Amino acid sequence: MAHVGDINIACRTMGQRDPIALIMDCSSTMDMRDPRLPDGLAAKYRVIIFDSRGTGNTAVPPESSLILAQRINASWQVQFNGAGHG
Secondary structure (H helix, E strand, O other), X not given: OEEEOXXXXXXXXXXXXXXXXEOOOOOOOHHHOOOHHHHHHOOOOEEEEEOOOOOOOOOOOOOHHHHHHXXXXXXXXXXXXXXXXX
């Protein structure tokens, strides 16, 4: 676990050389990755894998839902008001 800013990020590292980060898509966790990929890369790199914000064991700050709702609201206002629908 790594503490970054206001959240704890679930992560793992393996290997000893130059770092390479493996990033999962937005809804997947590091535990869903086929272990053969990071294990194979660890022979040549320091592999860093982690759960993105809000997935797996990585925390989501309580205000994240509010920020998302504000962004959606602002987007709708631009879309509909800008197009003459509101």
